[in-house]
Amino acid sequence: MPKPVRADAPSAAQPESQPPHRDFLQITDFTRPELEQLFALAEQMRAGTYAKKPLAGKSLAMIFMKASTRTRVSFEVGTFQLGGHALFLSPRDVQLGRGEPIADTARVLSRYVDGVMIRTFAHQDAEVLARYASVPVINGLTDMVHPCQVLADVLTVKQHLGTYDGKVVAWIGDGNNMANSWINAANRFGFELRLACPEGYEPADHLLAEAKKHANVTVTRDPMAAAEGAHVVTTDVWASMGQEQEAKTRAKAFARFVVNGKLMKKADPKAIFLHCLPAHRGEEVAADVIDGPQSRVWDEAENRLHVQKAIMATLMG
Numbered sequence: 001m002p003k004p005v006r007a008d009a010p011s012a013a014q015p016e017s018q019p020p021h022r023d024f025l026q027i028t029d030f031t032r033p034e035l036e037q038l039f040a041l042a043e044q045m046r047a048g049t050y051a052k053k054p055l056a057g058k059s060l061a062m063i064f065m066k067a068s069t070r071t072r073v074s075f076e077v078g079t080f081q082l083g084g085h086a087l088f089l090s091p092r093d094v095q096l097g098r099g100e101p102i103a104d105t106a107r108v109l110s111r112y113v114d115g116v117m118i119r120t121f122a123h124q125d126a127e128v129l130a131r132y133a134s135v136p137v138i139n140g141l142t143d144m145v146h147p148c149q150v151l152a153d154v155l156t157v158k159q160h161l162g163t164y165d166g167k168v169v170a171w172i173g174d175g176n177n178m179a180n181s182w183i184n185a186a187n188r189f190g191f192e193l194r195l196a197c198p199e200g201y202e203p204a205d206h207l208l209a210e211a212k213k214h215a216n217v218t219v220t221r222d223p224m225a226a227a228e229g230a231h232v233v234t235t236d237v238w239a240s241m242g243q244e245q246e247a248k249t250r251a252k253a254f255a256r257f258v259v260n261g262k263l264m265k266k267a268d269p270k271a272i273f274l275h276c277l278p279a280h281r282g283e284e285v286a287a288d289v290i291d292g293p294q295s296r297v298w299d300e301a302e303n304r305l306h307v308q309k310a311i312m313a314t315l316m317g
């Protein structure tokens, strides 16, 4: 695992005057109607009725400061399916990994490519990239949010439960980038979200405060109470990328925050289970849940492809 690098913008640097473009750094960058349009496009792509090649002759640079299976493959394949070409850039190979400023990287890449996807540590680094790039920037995960994943998750809810309106989503575990993105999704779509997190592992206050203006979003210490009657039960690893050294402490703190058969029985009988993957069976989720009849994790993973193609077609097409 490469170490996080600090590659801030030089303080005097100003962005060049930029042609108008939009970024997708978090779910709340888009309005609800815009997100619904993305879903409609993603549904066409899933159904195989979308034949256009909006990225013909275009390239996507993909910066990965952290490991990835789904994000890397779905963005690369998605770009190809839309007629474009994707470049995988890891810190081992590009000057960013040796400390070249993100602002400079943004300005240079913008001269070659038509969009940049970034997976990195500090969310601020993605913001600096977006500020200095003159092409759309898409967030493929930061320590704060994982917006493409949670859009795919909400699409999976729509696919399997018909709608997200009036549904109750229970998040069990860490108040991490996934939890924060579910909060942003509740903000935009208005469904009820209950987060069961141990003390000291709560989600971001500022996102919570904003979402509470638009939806019923609550934080509890009781996983069973969160799951009571929920239509969607979802969780994530106890230690995210970059937190490997905290794994032991976290395992103790999260011992009660497990999605097992007992917890699923508290949920609605037709509840679905989601997990962004990779999963640790026997830790945050029992094998019989993730591999059981209520699990929709493979459709969820597939939906990354459709949602991201819809995002790229909209921003870069």
Ligand code: CP
Residues within 6 Å of the ligand: 067, 068, 069, 070, 071, 072, 141, 149, 276, 277, 278
């Ligand atoms: N869910 C997700 O983003 O997976 P990867 O880390 O494999 O990209």
Ligand code: NVA
Residues within 6 Å of the ligand: 141, 146, 176, 177, 178, 236, 237, 239, 240, 241, 276, 277, 278
């Ligand atoms: N919370 C996890 C998600 C991985 C897709 C992490 O950041 O490592």
